[in-house]
Amino acid sequence: MNPVIKVNSVEKEYKHFHLGPIDFEVEKGTVVAVVGANGSGKSTLFKTLMxxxxxxxxxxxxxxxxxxxxVVDVKNRIGFAGSGLYHAFSQLTVNKLAEFVSHWYTTLEKDYYEHLLNRYEINGKEKFANCSLGTQKKVEFVLAMAHRPQLLLLDEPSANVDMLSQRRxxxxxxxFMEQEENSIVISTYIQDEVKQMCDYICILDDGKIKGFFEKDEIRHLWARLWISSLPDQLKNDPRIWKVEEHPLQVITNQLPDIEEELLKCQVxxxxxxxxxxxxxMEYMFIFNKKTTNTSGVLLKGDDCNHKNKVKQN
Amino acid sequence: MKLPIEVSEDSKEPIYYQIELQIKTLIVSGQLQAGAALPSIRALSNDLSCSVITTRRAYQNLENNDFIQTIQGKGTYVKEVDQQIKTSIKDEVIYTTFKKAYEESKLMGYTITEIKEICDKVFRDQK
Structure with a gap:
C-alpha cells in the first residue's frame, strides 16, 4: 500500500474531550468516509490531519x-474545507479571501476558481460573513478545489448546501477522483454520498475509531436471513447480532460462515x-452504545466480541 | 460511457465476481467488440456504487484472463477473445442462470421432476 495519509497513535486532549489514540492509513487513489455522531471527534480529527x-x-x-x-509544498497539495477555517477573515469578500488563500495555495488557478464560482452561483464580491451558511460551505469547497490539490480533506462539505449544488x-x-493519484477524506451525514463515492468507511465514536472497513466487504458480510429454525448452537453465537420472530429471521455480520453452518444443521x-x-452502521453504533432490548429485540455479545466483529485497521 | 451492467446486493456472488461475469458476457456475446474502451475503474465504481477495490479486482481478473488490457495512461480496452473461450464462457453464463432458477425452485419445495416439467413447459412456450 502507498499511503497518502498515515496517522500514528495520534492523541489530542481537550477539557471535555479526548481524541485517540488513533491509527489509520489512507491508500492513495481512494475515498474514505468518516462517519460518526455529533461530538465524536470528526472535526478534531480533520484539524489534526490538516x-x-x-x-x-x-x-x-x-x-x-x-x-x-x-510544509508549503504539502499544503499546496491539500484542499481543506471545514472547521470554520475562514471565520477569522469573514469581513473579506469572497474574492479577497481567495486572494488571501492563494498565499499558501500558491497554485490557485484563477480561471478554474472563476468557473467554480459560476458553477456554484457564488457572488465573489459578497462579504464572506454575509453569505448564507450553505454559501459559506460552497466557498470553502471552491477554495479547497481551486488550486487543484491531490488530497481533499472535507469536513461536512455539503451541510446546509442546496440539492443542486450537492449534486454538482x-x-x-x-x-477529481478520475486522477488515479488523488484521494479524499470526507465526513458526511449524507448516506448517498457514502454509498456512491466512498471506498472505505471509518467509524468514529467518542474520539476513537470503532471500525475501518472496505465498503463492499462489509456489505457482503452483513445480511438478514429468514430461516426455518435456529439451531441451539447458534443461539448465543456472537456472529448473530439479532433474532426476530414472525417469521423467524436473524441478522449476521458473517454471512458465508453462518450460511454454511445453517446448511450443515439442515436448516x-x-x-x-x-x-x-x-x-x-446503525447496528454497529447501537452495539457500541450497548443499547439493548427494545421491543423484544435480542442483542448479543459484549465489547470484547465487538472488537472481533469490526475489522480493525 | 456506461456499461449495461448492474450488481445485485442479494446475490450470493461477491460484487467483483458479478461485474467480472457481466463484462465477460458482454464481450463473448459481441456487445463489446475487441478494441472497445471500458470505463475507468473510478467511473465504474461510481455507476455501480461500489468501491474501487471491487472494480479494480474485477478488472484485474479480466486482465489476468486476457479479456481486457490496460494501457498505462490511456485506458482499458477489450482484447480479442478466441472462439473456444467464448463458447465456454457462454456455457458458464447459461449454467449460472439455470442454477439460480434451480436453487429458487428448491427453496419453494419443488422436486427435480417438477422442475424439469416446468423447464419443458418454458421450452414449449418459446416455440
Missing part, C-alpha cells in the same frame, strides 16, 4: 513526507437479504 491542531502524542504523515518538511459537488469529486434458508449500509 495540521491546524498539533497532536499531544503521535504524528500525522502526509504524502510519505516527514512532518515539518516542505458530487460530480466534481467524481472527476432451510428461505431468503437472504443484504443490509443497507446505514442499517449496518
Amino acid at each position: 495540521g491546524l491542531a498539533q497532536p499531544d502524542n503521535g504524528y500525522v504523515q502526509l504524502f510519505g513526507l516527514e512532518e515539518q518538511k516542505q 459537488m458530487r460530480e466534481d469529486l467524481k472527476s 432451510d434458508i428461505i431468503r437472504i437479504k443484504r443490509l443497507e449500509l446505514d442499517d449496518i
Whole structure:
C-alpha cells in the first residue's frame, strides 16, 4: 500500500474531550468516509490531519513526507474545507479571501476558481460573513478545489448546501477522483454520498475509531436471513447480532460462515437479504452504545466480541 | 460511457465476481467488440456504487484472463477473445442462470421432476 495519509497513535486532549489514540492509513487513489455522531471527534480529527491542531502524542504523515518538511509544498497539495477555517477573515469578500488563500495555495488557478464560482452561483464580491451558511460551505469547497490539490480533506462539505449544488459537488469529486493519484477524506451525514463515492468507511465514536472497513466487504458480510429454525448452537453465537420472530429471521455480520453452518444443521434458508449500509452502521453504533432490548429485540455479545466483529485497521 | 451492467446486493456472488461475469458476457456475446474502451475503474465504481477495490479486482481478473488490457495512461480496452473461450464462457453464463432458477425452485419445495416439467413447459412456450 502507498499511503497518502498515515496517522500514528495520534492523541489530542481537550477539557471535555479526548481524541485517540488513533491509527489509520489512507491508500492513495481512494475515498474514505468518516462517519460518526455529533461530538465524536470528526472535526478534531480533520484539524489534526490538516495540521491546524498539533497532536499531544503521535504524528500525522502526509504524502510519505516527514512532518515539518516542505510544509508549503504539502499544503499546496491539500484542499481543506471545514472547521470554520475562514471565520477569522469573514469581513473579506469572497474574492479577497481567495486572494488571501492563494498565499499558501500558491497554485490557485484563477480561471478554474472563476468557473467554480459560476458553477456554484457564488457572488465573489459578497462579504464572506454575509453569505448564507450553505454559501459559506460552497466557498470553502471552491477554495479547497481551486488550486487543484491531490488530497481533499472535507469536513461536512455539503451541510446546509442546496440539492443542486450537492449534486454538482458530487460530480466534481467524481472527476477529481478520475486522477488515479488523488484521494479524499470526507465526513458526511449524507448516506448517498457514502454509498456512491466512498471506498472505505471509518467509524468514529467518542474520539476513537470503532471500525475501518472496505465498503463492499462489509456489505457482503452483513445480511438478514429468514430461516426455518435456529439451531441451539447458534443461539448465543456472537456472529448473530439479532433474532426476530414472525417469521423467524436473524441478522449476521458473517454471512458465508453462518450460511454454511445453517446448511450443515439442515436448516432451510428461505431468503437472504443484504443490509443497507446505514442499517449496518446503525447496528454497529447501537452495539457500541450497548443499547439493548427494545421491543423484544435480542442483542448479543459484549465489547470484547465487538472488537472481533469490526475489522480493525 | 456506461456499461449495461448492474450488481445485485442479494446475490450470493461477491460484487467483483458479478461485474467480472457481466463484462465477460458482454464481450463473448459481441456487445463489446475487441478494441472497445471500458470505463475507468473510478467511473465504474461510481455507476455501480461500489468501491474501487471491487472494480479494480474485477478488472484485474479480466486482465489476468486476457479479456481486457490496460494501457498505462490511456485506458482499458477489450482484447480479442478466441472462439473456444467464448463458447465456454457462454456455457458458464447459461449454467449460472439455470442454477439460480434451480436453487429458487428448491427453496419453494419443488422436486427435480417438477422442475424439469416446468423447464419443458418454458421450452414449449418459446416455440
